[in-house]
Amino acid sequence: MQPANLLLLTVVLAIVAYGFGYARSRTLATPLGGIRHLKSLPFYYGARASLWCAIPALVVLALWAAFQGKVIQTLVLGSLPAELAPGSAGEASLLLSKISNVASGALPAGFVEAPIAEAADRLEALREQSRMLMTALVVSVAVLAGFLGWLKIRPKLNARVQVESILKWLFFSCAALAILTTVGIIFSVAFETFRFFGKVPFTEFFFGSQWSPQTALRADQVAAEGAFGMIPLFTGTLLISAIAMTVAVPVGLMSAIYLSEYAGKRVRGIVKPLLEMLAGIPTVVYGFFAALTVAPFISDLAASIGIEASSQSALAAGAVMGIMIIPFVSSLSDDVINAVPQSLRDGSLALGATQSETMKKVIFPAALPGIMGGILLAVSRAIGETMIVVMAAGLAANLTANPLETVTTVTVQIVTLLTGDQEFDSAKTLAAFALGAMLFIATLLLNVIALKIVRKYREQYD
Template sequence: MTEPRQLIDGVILIYGTHEMSISALLLLLAILAAFGFFIGRQKIHLQYKKQSNKARINTLPKYFGYVAGLAALIPALILLLVLEVAETPWINHQISQEISSAQLPSGDDLDLFLNDIKNASTESQIAALSDEKQIIHGHYQRIVKTTQWAKTAVVLALSVLLGLWSLKKINTATRARYLFEKTIEWLLLAAASIAIMTTVGIVFSVFFESMRFFGDIPVVDFMFGTEWSPQTAIRADQVGSSASFGAIPLFVGTMLISFIALLVSVPLGLMSAIYLSEYANRSVRAVAKPVLEILAGIPTVVYGFFAALTVAPFIRDFGESLGLSVASESALAAGLVMGIMIIPFVSSLADDVMSAVPQSLREGSLGLGATRSETIIKVLIPAALPGIVGGVLLAASRAIGETMIVVMAAGLAANLTVNPLEAVTTVTVQIVTLLTGDQEFDSAKTLAAFALGLMLFVTTLVLNMIALYVVRKYREQYE
């Protein structure tokens, strides 16, 4: 294992000079905060000593230290974060100010042009740039350096100023513990808000790139077009050939595979949950539950490997022995394996909702002379139906978003078919295919992946929202 020291070196190395200042800056801030803590604590400690009335319970001196330390740390960190976000746009702005517009391409191409310059960090890379770009590279380096220095100076100044100010302000009458605890509470809130920021980040990333895509390709062509062949749109002048980006075959393929997966997982998952909760004795449960848990814990890439190398050939050979022509990357193989993968998911959701049905309903039915299966089919399942529907929706969302199994076992060709023996492709497969090549980030091909991502996100979001709502309402009913 690598030592921590090496780790830090690694960080500094890979980030190069640009990020080294960040690490150093963070370290400096930490030192300043520590100073604030010790001085603040000492100050109050001495003041306490002078007080004659020793019996009175005071706030511990360390809380005053915390207050001073946090004052030196938190605002500076926030400022640093803001500056980091603003840095790239600022540098871009500066560089386009300095260089006459004649030298620069316009619009989207500007980003590309600048990217070349920014990405050149080693000497050989710089040497490989055109002369014009080398000059701009010089400008760029200078601007970056100035910005870095300015950033560092502002952040450190804020830290020192606030640290000193708080040290001067605190005295034994300060409600230090209250201040400290309020600050911590705000930090905790900030941590909780990361969930929101993540959602915003997702929406931001898929939405804006998609909008750029829809600027080139009309939404209608994308949503309702029946031909998908992004490979033809490599050259810029072909971007407009809108027939290439019709996503219907992908939607149909995704639905076909998901449908097969649900066909497998819903009955099997439901029945195993019912068997385990209503019939099985302790020892059977003790064996079966871990089996399901292991099944749930197997990485999807392993399922994909199994689907592609074992199940798909098996189905093809089996189909051929029956005289059927089966594609070697049939939707059936991917769907079946995905279905097995989702069994534990369905089963645990079903288990949850079934066990939320009050015991009294079971007894009521059994007390009337119903058999167990009659009780389950006629009372428990109808009673648990909203919960089960919610679970199925969540499973559907899982199946639609599943990536690795289909990447490995489903095809790339966008056939518009509902025949499970043929190869189809899915939204996730295309996202991976479009984004793992070495293409430019701004090409319509790449942006198409984000448009697909938007579809995927919206679809699963809607499914999840409905499912979570239904399940919550269902639970409230029996609480």
């Protein structure tokens, strides 16, 4: 049984355990004169039995799903003959990918060596055995634990305290898991980044002006080790993000001012949902729009006035990205403007100021810290965008400030470097982690600055 189906089965068993626990508590309460003689309500006895059933089974399921892949891969690789045994982690990854492709049918068995085909059969058999054992073990644990939870129900048992204690630790575990996940991401990226700097000099990455991670086929070719200067990538990222914010900030901010201060309730009820619908459009659709409509229009317009422009340009990607970010800026700015106390508006109008003067001299200065925080969060969103850049700006790492030329961004290069079967011992693949670490630091700093500004705003008007 697949883990998803097994998870649903565990939920069903937990519901059944709840019903049995609930019924047993009421049955035990009947000779005593009713549920008022129970230490807790029947709901808590049922919830306790349900938790006893579900938690051990889910722990077993999570541990099995976490380790079964590694164990199966080790067994499969260990069964290969010595001449095919991988010599490094990268070779092992590529070999396992080939075996998995044969096992799934994506690669015909006749196109690989006989030991590889046998390993694919062994992989499929081990996976089937693992699923059967996992199903039997999880169901057995759920039934046994649920039965024990049902058996221990007594009228004097304080089930409410136990249920609340279990839920408290469950919530704490979820919070700790989120923190540990973040720490794990940081350490995994940092570890691979250090490995990259062991292959590529620190100075070349930070101060190099050329990006060409594709290594040459022969050692006697020029730039046989590739070029890993990040400056063209970050220049393209900043250029496209600047164009996007030039579009998004004025339009989004003016829209928020109109909707919050000037629009009537009927107009606001129509325009605001329509504006926020832009946030629900998939980025790939924006990419199609940028590649098929905006980029050709910019290229034709530039040619008509005698300016040379590429068919893929930073201007096209940045403009469409700005349209995508408009509802983000507008929604945040609208919330901040509406959070300004009404007493400030009333006081300004009472002193004889017009609505426009009140907006310019009272409301906007009061809301400016929150607006700036929202804009910085929007910048982080623009820096992390990938699909629109791939489809409208291209992949060429050009060091230029001309918005009509083809550029690329950090996120696009990360996707390009990690596409397909990769050997994680090469500088080319490890460069993606170095770029990710730099991007993580940049967006983290922007988010920290934005949160500090927003916190300052909240402290002032809470």
